[in-house]
Amino acid sequence: MSMIFGSMRALFDAILYPFRELSPLVGLTVLSVLFGIGMLVVLKYTSNQEKLDAVKRKIHAGLFEIRLFNDDLRAIMRAQWDILRHNVSYLGLWLVPLLIMMVPLILIVGQMHFHYGYRGFEPGEQTIFTVELKQDQGSKPAARLDVPEGLSIDAGPVWIPAKRELSWRLEADARGDYQVGFELDGERYEKNLQVVDYIARRSPVRPAATFLDQLLYPAETPLPADGAVQSIALKYPPADAGISGWDNELTWMLVFVVVSVIAAYAFKGPFGVTF
């Protein structure tokens, strides 16, 4: 499984590399269009196109019926009921392709989120760097945070026994792509921290080596399975995905969905897909 996530990281780093210095909208648009087309292909081969077409036709017929028999209230209500019924069938016909699309979508959206959902720190910004340990240490563990030049520890560590967490407040002093080290019982663990202004893969969490954790945070290699650390987290600021003032982790998704839906509509004719 790690290999799959590793491959996805490498793939998306390569795909998005040409766009890293450009406005996020450019890369997002290109990827969204490609995804929209990919979705068409999946839909073409996994959905029952004939049934989709048939149910769509029935919906359209219902709409025409409302217009045609607009003097007949009973006919209008009946047409409405038929339309709603066919609409449910329509959504039902999407289930299989949606389930099939889900698998690649999770992998792809995971990667995109960690490229476009967060921005890198600016010099002078602070963040909380938190290490969660696997086992209860009894007392504050003798751990050390190895902060490279360009970052500094502003406060900490704070030990919260109930949560088995050690937290530091770090401050970015200069731009750079850093590895922050954490040492415990002679073992060293690292977490990537970016003080950069270009688009890059950045994860708020370096997860444990479990499937679910990797699925949720596929942007960074998982921690060693036999290590003492459960996870290392920090808080990146949300990105605006190129839409000024829309600083939110989900802004990119808005762009992604809108553009890919438009692309799907635009290319459905050439690809001979009905939906």
Add this chain to the structure above:
Amino acid sequence: MIWSPLHRNGDMHSPRQPRLAPSVSLLAVLALLAFALPAHAYIGPGAGVALVSSFAVILVTLVIAAFAILLWPLRMTWRMLRRKKREKAVIKRFIVVGLDGQDPKITDRLMAEGKLPNFQKLAKQGGYHRLRTTYPSISPVAWSSFSTGTEPGKHNIFDFLDRDKRTYLPQLSSTAIGSVKKFFKLGRWRIPLEKPELRLLRRSKPFWTILGEYDIWSTVLRVPITFPPDEFYGAELSAMCVPDLLGTQGTFLLFTTRRSDETFKEGGLRFFLEGQGPTYVSEIQGPPNTFLEDEPPLTVPMGLEMDANGKGGTLSLDGETHRLEVGKLSPWIMLTFPAAPMVKVTGICRMQLTEAGEHVSLYVTPIALDPENPAMPVSHPSYYSTYLAKKIGPYSTLGLAEDTWALNEKVIDDGTFLQQSYDIDKEREEMFFAALEKLRSGSLSCVFDATDRIQHMFWRYMEDGHPAAEGIEAPEHANAIEELYQRNDGLVGRVMEKIGEGDVLLVISDHGFTSFRRGVNLNAWLLQEGYLKLKEGTDGSSEWLRDVDWSQTKAYVLGLAGMFLNVKGREEEGIVEASEMQALKDEIVAKLHNLRDEEKDAIGINDLFDTGRIYRGPYRVNAPDFIVGYNEGYRTSWDCATGMVSGPIFEDNVKAWSGDHCVDPRLVPGVLFANHPLDDSEDPGIVDIAPTVLRLFGIEPPEHMDGKPLYERSRFGRGTTASKADGSPAGGPTKKAAATAAG
């Protein structure tokens, strides 16, 4: 799986918090589904598309419905204010099922044999009569009389074809189709600045227009002579005379590897299929591209990859592939012809590989206007054809949809023709029942054409010694006509199941049928008798009377039914003075009365009917001067119909088109079945239907109508019970019930 960490920048939170438990995730997903954007974000564009489409549908539905409901009281008030006053309707629905050409003699025989139980039942319930047809007894004329309640002199339809009085060339009798004259030129492109003229030449109001004036809805499906469609309170799908995409009345295409310089005499074009097998290429030609100066034909490239086993092939058209089997008609195939940037012309056709072996041949039906997006108006309202296409799927819009020419030319076989005809009838039946289901009160008229077409093409198997069946031993479809009548019987049964209290059902045909064994070339007769002269150096074999010397010609024949005099001041080169007309008419009538076919020792023509005597309306001046009353077994010959003069006067008809009705109208009445006994059952005619409908809906038929109502309103009145033909009560609706139902 929500990538939305809950902690904010600078806050101290557990790193576990961003990971939500599955149940929480599920709840979040459900919550997100309630809001469009996060839902898209989560499930992705696939769901986005599904939800956007679905949401749009619901939104549009609600908006349209809300508008319709909100405007309903206003609309009703407006209608009430505008509506003409009438008496209360005594029926709820008036349903006419037209079985074009159903013959009473065959019907009688099969009913007597017990093979038409539903017709029998309907006859017993209400009645069964011969239905007087029109002069001439052909569909465009008869159905026009059906719709207008008038004789041809008042509705102006006398034949399929009329002649241009200036050029003597044929033109459609029912529709004037013009061309665009004004363009905006842009380099090689030209943008039309007007719509071409499209005018229905039928005169007199059809009954559905009159019903509409009184706020009574009508649905009219494929009743002949409704192109371009009438505008009235109701819906109409045009029929006869709707052209194909090439602008003709039906031109099939044959793509073949067989080299031949021969052209089809009727309704077909031959194209060479290039290739060395198994791959062949060609292109399908569409209509001329009027957006370009020289109007080159629009084309769609076509490729055909034959299977190694020779049982079928794969056709590729503009990137789309279609599977074809030898001997099997394909479903409807859409053809898209790009005409200009953003402008496409679409049509639909069916295809069949008719041979695959040493030679490959591909038959393409005439390309019908796409019902979803027709290049010409084929319905009222304009979206009605689209609605029907959405409701029942693609269907043929062509006026004469069944490809009789292809069978005549032996491009397709009997089985293919039957399949095509039945498929078209099935489309029609679906339309009919869809309309019937929606009709709560008003009228519904639908004409089914298969009865006419199949009798035309399969009569040769009905009788011994038909010249068109010579050499055909034990034909597979010898019983096609009997099976057809039985299919019609099934249809009638299904319709009867849907008929309720207060409904009047009429099952009618516009004319009957008879054999067409011998063709009569009256142009040759006129030549022989000296009424028609040829130009010097010609032999009369040119079509459309091109060899005729008009300066010496007194009479000529064009079309199926009529004969014209070459009248001075009326025809461009007319020579017959008005004062001579009647004497000349009488002379020709006398000569053609009981005209004998000496070779067969039979009468070929019973009578010649002087239209000056049989028509009364204002448009009789446009009529032929005579309607020819051919005897049974005779009809105008193929050569004569296309304006050829050469050849014998009488000749065998060897075409598959072997039955006809274009004879003495007294010989081919139609049928009338009704679910209520007629009050006036003496010689009912097709012209009586329109006044009947009006009367039952409380409208006094206009005086110009020639027909007489077949029912009295009192039949459906309070306390009056409709009685069966045998005199027992039929359980017909009381006036109260009917009036209530009629609203």
